[in-house]
Amino acid sequence: MKALTIGTVTLSVLVMASCGAGNSQQNAGDSSDSAEYMELFDGSSLTGWRGDTSLWRAEGGALVGEIVPGEELANNSFIIWDGGQPADFELIAEYRMTGNGNSGINYRSEELAEPLFALKGYQADIDAANTYTGQNYEERGRTILAFPGQHMRLPEVSGSVSDYAKGNIWTAGEEVESLGDRDSLRLLIKENDWNEIRIVAKGNQLEHYINGTLMSKVVDDDSANRKLEGMLGFQVHVGPPMKIEYRNIRLKNLD
Template sequence: MNKRALRAKSGIWKGLACIALCYGFLSCKEKKTQPSEEKSTEILDKNDGFVKIFDGKTLNSWEGDPTYWRVENGNLVGEVTPETLLKNNTFIIWQGGQPDDFELKLEFRIAESGNSGINYRSEPIDTIPFALRGYQADIDGKIRYTGQNYEEKKRTTLAYRGEKVNINTQHNPDLPGSLRANVEKNCWQSREVVGSFGTSDSLKTKIKSEDWNEVHLVIKGNRLQHYVNGILMSDVTDNDTINRTLSGYLGVQVHVGPPMKVEYRNIRLKSL
């Protein structure tokens, strides 16, 4: 083979090697890009900060009376039947901690006859099994109270639906029995309404009857905000240093009354 032919053949091989090298480089670049995109998605999900505290399959990390609580179709179900009527409100209580500052998101569906609520920063009552005392995001099937802030077995109604409220220290806090003495018509009297988000009736139209609704609680310091379907329903600033609590148990309730059913799903917690 003459020198010219050898040079031509050598050039062909160099060209093929160059093409192979470029292809390999591009191939590696594509392989690196895909995992990077997956990692970004994973980090974005983690940055959301919410953690599921109900797995949709078991009652792990929850304690309640199995007569009233079960898992069904991926939902946490509380039910009272004609044979299991209650003498006291009963809760299923999350055992994973006693949150202080947090956000909680969940969805609920409740029968028209139902009465329930989401308790937070609450304490167990020693004399009643599975009972809590503390703040509650109220829920009911007739949508009379859903969205308000009610303090179970303590100061009663702190804010009706549509109210922005400052809670002040109770009158004569050193007098015996002064806690109950400061409650009138199931409402705490040492409170000041400082704003409004609309009438209770107008906000009621934003809540679906016997269908799924989302609750979002934003609880930080002494400010307690209850949202339903993305709409602020009540906003409490609790300046009552004697009676307020800054941490405690989470739980959901079935209430004394007629037979009822309430369902909860997608229960997620975020520490602040």
């Protein structure tokens, strides 16, 4: 599959109200009523993004990733934002998934030399069945750090990642508290419709929200394996034909 790259980014800054409302858990980590956000996607082109243009396009005001029948992937592929490597930030976007696939937003990640457009790092997971949507998955790293409904602490470890990553789960994690029943949380996610995803990363604390509800939280005390800054990218995942759309993608740096 031939991969093409897209040029560098031009950012616009606007002022908008914070998204999400609800109980105290839902508002945890919420932004102020008025704050500066950067729009990461202009709604009409892939300016500022770099990825495989046979998989990604701008269409209908959305950043669209699609796997079509007969063009299945050998590896997960990302479209990568070229505007920087955020450290502490809040990222808000709307997404809609059709088909039976998997996607996600990687952050504080590093780009690998091979395969093309591959990222390693934290991911706010999204899947069509909403089994994993909102969890924290470390792509090409420690695997599942927190399932939906979990607040996890990751202690310091010695040894290799493979010593603790078993069955696609980071077994060294310690559950701090439950954020809710997984089956109940998944009912808050709309199928084949637009949902809002929000990531709040500050220091070693990582929070994932869907439609204003806190789905997972990680406190990463594992200094040998954690990342405190890095690249942003959106994923199309190995698997069945699917389409993922992202729109209204905006980023606020947190001091």
